[in-house]
Amino acid sequence: MISEIKGKISQSGSNLSDRFEDKLTGDFFGTIRYLPFEEGIKDILSQVQFNDTKVTSEWHKMLSTQIGFVANYTFWPKHPKGEIDLLIEFENVIIGIEVKYISGISSEDELTEIEPMNYKESVHQLSRYSDMLEGKAGNRKAYLVFLAPYDIQRDVQRELCVKYIVSPLVNIGYVSWEDLHTALVIMMQKAKQGAQQLILTDAEQLLRVKRLVRFSGFSKEVFLQYIPHFPYVYKSEDVLLGSTWSWSEKHLVEEQPYVYKTK
Amino acid sequence: MSIKPSNGESVVQAKNIIIETYENLSILFSELDRVGEQEGYVTITPRFMRYKSDTDYTGWLTTNFIKLYVKATNPPASIEEIRELPWYGVMVDLNGDEEEKIPLLTIVQYKYDQTYWRRLPAVSDHWAFWAPFFGDGFEINNDGREWSSTSSEGVRKKHYGFEKAIAIDIPLFEVKSPEDIRIKVFEGFDKLKF
Numbered sequence: 433m434i435s436e437i438k439g440k441i442s443q444s445g446s447n448l449s450d451r452f453e454d455k456l457t458g459d460f461f462g463t464i465r466y467l468p469f470e471e472g473i474k475d476i477l478s479q480v481q482f483n484d485t486k487v488t489s490e491w492h493k494m495l496s497t498q499i500g501f502v503a504n505y506t507f508w509p510k511h512p513k514g515e516i517d518l519l520i521e522f523e524n525v526i527i528g529i530e531v532k533y534i535s536g537i538s539s540e541d542e543l544t545e546i547e548p549m550n551y552k553e554s555v556h557q558l559s560r561y562s563d564m565l566e567g568k569a570g571n572r573k574a575y576l577v578f579l580a581p582y583d584i585q586r587d588v589q590r591e592l593c594v595k596y597i598v599s600p601l602v603n604i605g606y607v608s609w610e611d612l613h614t615a616l617v618i619m620m621q622k623a624k625q626g627a628q629q630l631i632l633t634d635a636e637q638l639l640r641v642k643r644l645v646r647f648s649g650f651s652k653e654v655f656l657q658y659i660p661h662f663p664y665v666y667k668s669e670d671v672l673l674g675s676t677w678s679w680s681e682k683h684l685v686e687e688q689p690y691v692y693k694t695k
Numbered sequence: 696m697s698i699k700p701s702n703g704e705s706v707v708q709a710k711n712i713i714i715e716t717y718e719n720l721s722i723l724f725s726e727l728d729r730v731g732e733q734e735g736y737v738t739i740t741p742r743f744m745r746y747k748s749d750t751d752y753t754g755w756l757t758t759n760f761i762k763l764y765v766k767a768t769n770p771p772a773s774i775e776e777i778r779e780l781p782w783y784g785v786m787v788d789l790n791g792d793e794e795e796k797i798p799l800l801t802i803v804q805y806k807y808d809q810t811y812w813r814r815l816p817a818v819s820d821h822w823a824f825w826a827p828f829f830g831d832g833f834e835i836n837n838d839g840r841e842w843s844s845t846s847s848e849g850v851r852k853k854h855y856g857f858e859k860a861i862a863i864d865i866p867l868f869e870v871k872s873p874e875d876i877r878i879k880v881f882e883g884f885d886k887l888k889f
Contacts, residue, residue, distance in 0.1 A: 583725055645722065654711065
């Protein structure tokens with residue numbers, strides 16, 4: 433809904449296939465924000481990992497102090513440094529979330545030197561957004577979160593300080609969609625009947641249909657069905673003018689020659 | 696085998712199951728890399744190796760997938776970084792063997808004469824890692840779910856210096872979780888000793 437309200441998806445829906453990332457962002461966070469912070473977003477954001485353990489404990493402490501609907505959500509805020517996907521603002525904290533679904537980071541720097549480029553000059557998305565958050569933060573604590581399918585998230589996390597650097601005033605954290613799915617499954621088990629149960633179930637199913645899940649084996653019903661192996665007569669009246677092309681009537685034995693012909 | 700009149704409905708069913716299988720394999724391969732990293736392994740084939748052909752119809756559909764792993768913290772940038780390390784493989788095979796008509800996940804340790812390797816293994820090198828268990832000219836010993844394969848001199852030259860391999864089959868459907876992957880695949884590698 434949010435992606436359409438904000439004009440990311442055109443009224444005709446013609447650009448939908450280019451906008452799946454925005455649709456996912458809007459559908460996921462747009463819906464979970466209907467819940468009080470402690471019933472939804474809190475456990476989602478708890479999955480974010482920071483390289484620094486001190487930052488991690490500050491993060492968890494900060495998340496546990498927020499309740500109700502105190503957070504202000506802005507999707508795709510306009511800014512000269514580019515549009516981050518989501519800004520979540522509290523009185524004393526600002527969180528920017530950059531979301532990826534199918535494609536990786538856009539606009540990387542050309543690495544001509546051994547060291548990554550200064551974040552104020554870099555065109556790398558995460559460098560730019562960290563600069564933007566630094567400017568917007570004022571006296572508030574600033575966090576930048578990168579959310580992506582695991583493969584992309586891991587690569588981008590590895591590239592920190594190699595391909596890009598971020599503002600020293602902004603803490604950067606990483607999380608994968610697959611881990612959010614696992615968290616949602618656990619959240620659903622203790623969710624209250626009604627809105628919380630419905631919203632979390634929808635979010636979980638959305639990630640599941642997008643295959644943003646961790647491996648859970650080959651347990652689907654489709655694998656239980658039996659497929660009979662019938663040879664079949666292959667007819668093509670148009671092409672072969674009424675003749676019938678016979679497929680194997682005999683049991684075929686490997687490495688023996690056979691002749692196929694039309695009757 | 697007599698012909699029963701049919702409109703080939705089973706073809707559509709079979710195709711649907713294959714697509715579902717591919718979707719699950721895609722998640723499995725991603726999970727293998729992830730669990731592997733936690734266990735101290737990196738893949739040297741981020742994309743699985745496979746056989747593909749437009750002219751040979753058995754190469755239209757991928758039924759055998761191989762990924763290679765080494766014990767390291769970073770993905771290797773060149774062959775030099777992995778020459779001294781044991782090469783491990785995870786092979787998923789959908790063909791079923793003579794005894795068991797079930798898909799298998801096989802864990803393998805390979806040994807190659809490194810003088811034959813000038814670059815990292817690529818997606819299309821599948822045959823060199825597949826042949827030791829299926830091709831001609833190898834001495835293959837199969838004891839239940841445990842396999843070993845050694846090469847003769849002539850075969851070695853044609854297969855990138857393949858010397859020997861040892862492997863264990865696991866029914867694919869018995870691998871059900873990241874924890875199964877950790878225990879059956881990555882702890883399983885330690886049991887593969889020449």
